[in-house]
Amino acid sequence: MDLVNHLNDRLLFAVPKKGRLHQACLDLLTGSDIQFHRHNRLDIALVKNLPIALVFLPAADIPTFVGEGRVDLGITGRDQVREHEAVVPPSDTTGVDEIMDLEFGRCKLQVQVPEKGDITRPEELIGKNVVTSFTNLSQAYFRELELVHTDKTLVNGNAKAGLRTHIKYVGGSVEAACALGVADGIVDLVESGETMRAAGLMAISTVVESTAVLIKSKHPSNPQLIDLIASRIRGVITAQKYVLCTYNVHRDKLDQATKITPGKRAPTINSLEEPGWVAVQSMVEKKKLAETMDTLESVGAQDILVTKLENTRTTA
Numbered sequence: 001m002d003l004v005n006h007l008n009d010r011l012l013f014a015v016p017k018k019g020r021l022h023q024a025c026l027d028l029l030t031g032s033d034i035q036f037h038r039h040n041r042l043d044i045a046l047v048k049n050l051p052i053a054l055v056f057l058p059a060a061d062i063p064t065f066v067g068e069g070r071v072d073l074g075i076t077g078r079d080q081v082r083e084h085e086a087v088v089p090p091s092d093t094t095g096v097d098e099i100m101d102l103e104f105g106r107c108k109l110q111v112q113v114p115e116k117g118d119i120t121r122p123e124e125l126i127g128k129n130v131v132t133s134f135t136n137l138s139q140a141y142f143r144e145l146e147l148v149h150t151d152k153t154l155v156n157g158n159a160k161a162g163l164r165t166h167i168k169y170v171g172g173s174v175e176a177a178c179a180l181g182v183a184d185g186i187v188d189l190v191e192s193g194e195t196m197r198a199a200g201l202m203a204i205s206t207v208v209e210s211t212a213v214l215i216k217s218k219h220p221s222n223p224q225l226i227d228l229i230a231s232r233i234r235g236v237i238t239a240q241k242y243v244l245c246t247y248n249v250h251r252d253k254l255d256q257a258t259k260i261t262p263g264k265r266a267p268t269i270n271s272l273e274e275p276g277w278v279a280v281q282s283m284v285e286k287k288k289l290a291e292t293m294d295t296l297e298s299v300g301a302q303d304i305l306v307t308k309l310e311n312t313r314t315t316a
C-alpha cells in the first residue's frame with residue numbers, strides 16, 4: 001500500500017518508536033481504542049477506526065516534527081521538549097503546546113560526578129569536560145553558572161572567570177564517560193539511580209525533572225480530533241490512577257468516613273435496607289489506598305471493597 005498517499009486528511013500523531021516510553025505509549029493507545037496495524041519495519045501506521053496516522057519516531061526527534069507543524073500531535077519526554085526549546089525557542093507559529101502530563105516516564109536530568117572524586121558542586125565543573133546526550137540543556141545550564149562566576153570568585157581556590165565548560169555529545173551509555181577519562185562530569189537521566197550508582201557516580205544537581213507529555217503543534221490540522229484523543233487519554237490515565245472504593249457505614253459515622261473518601265466531585269451515598277446504614281462509593285487514589293482503607297476501618301466502615309477501573313470520563 002502507498003502509505004504516503006493515505007496521509008492526506010489524517011491527523012499525524014508521533015509516538016516513540018523504541019526506548020523507555022514506547023510500551024507505555026502503546027498501552028495508552030490500546031486503552032484509548034486507537035486501533036492500528038503496524039507493518040514490519042514501517043514507521044507509519046494508519047489507524048483503522050479514526051482518521052489518524054501514527055508516526056513512530058525517536059523520542060528526541062518528536063519535538064522537532066511537532067514544533068515545525070509537520071506532525072500535529074506527539075508523545076515524548078518533557079526533557080526532550082526542553083532540549084529542543086533550548087536551541088529553537090518557541091514563537092507564535094512554531095514550537096509545541098503541552099496538552100497533558102501523562103504521569104509515566106518519570107526521571108530527572110542530573111549533573112553527576114565520580115563519587116570518589118574531588119568535585120561536589122556543579123560550579124566546580126566550569127572549564128572542565130562534561131559529556132551528555134542533552135547538549136543544548138547542558139550548554140544553557142553551564143552558561144548560567146559561568147555567568148554567576150564572571151566576578152573572579154574562587155571555587156575551591158580556582159578562578160572560574162572567563163572559563164567555558166566543554167560540553168561533548170554522546171548518544172548513549174553516558175555513564176561510562178568519567179570512567180573512560182572522557183569527562184569530569186556527565187549530565188544524564190536518573191530514575192532509580194541504579195545506573196548512576198553502578199558507574200560509581202553521584203548526582204550533584206538537577207537540570208530538569210521530566211515525565212512523558214502529550215504535545216501538539218501550534219496550528220494542528222484537526223483540533224476537534226485532538227480534543228477527542230486528549231479526552232480518551234485523560235480517561236485512561238485517570239483509570240490507572242484511581243480505584244473505586246465501596247463500603248458500608250452507619251449514618252452516625254458518615255461525616256467522618258466521607259472526609260476520608262471525598263471522591264473526585266463527591267461520594268455517592270445509597271441507603272441500605274438495614275436502618276441507619278448507608279453504602280458509600282468513592283474514587284480513591286491508588287497510592288493512598290491502603291492508608292485510606294486503614295482509616296475507614298478505624299472509624300467503623302465495614303465491607304470495604306475495592307474495584308479496578310477499566311476506563312473513565314471525569315472532569316479534571
Ligand SMILES: Nc1ncnc2c1ncn2[C@@H]1O[C@H](COP(=O)(O)OP(=O)(O)OP(=O)(O)O)[C@@H](O)[C@H]1O
Pocket residue numbers: 016018019020021058059060076077078079080105106107171172189190191192210211212
Ligand atoms: N530510566 C528512565 N526512566 C524513566 N524514563 C526515562 C528513563 N530514561 C529515559 N526516559 C525517558 O524516555 C525518553 C526516551 O529515552 P530513551 O533512552 O528510551 O530513548 P531512546 O529513543 O531509546 O534513545 P537511545 O537509543 O538514545 O536510548 C527520555 O527522553 C526520558 O523522557
Ligand SMILES: O=P(O)(O)OC[C@H]1O[C@H](OP(=O)(O)OP(=O)(O)O)[C@H](O)[C@@H]1O
Pocket residue numbers: 019020171172173174175188189190191192193194195196
Ligand atoms: O536511574 P536508572 O533507573 O538506572 O535509569 C537511568 C538510565 O536509563 C536511561 O538509559 P537507558 O537504559 O534507556 O539506555 P541508554 O544509556 O542507552 O540511553 C538513562 O540514560 C540512564 O542511563
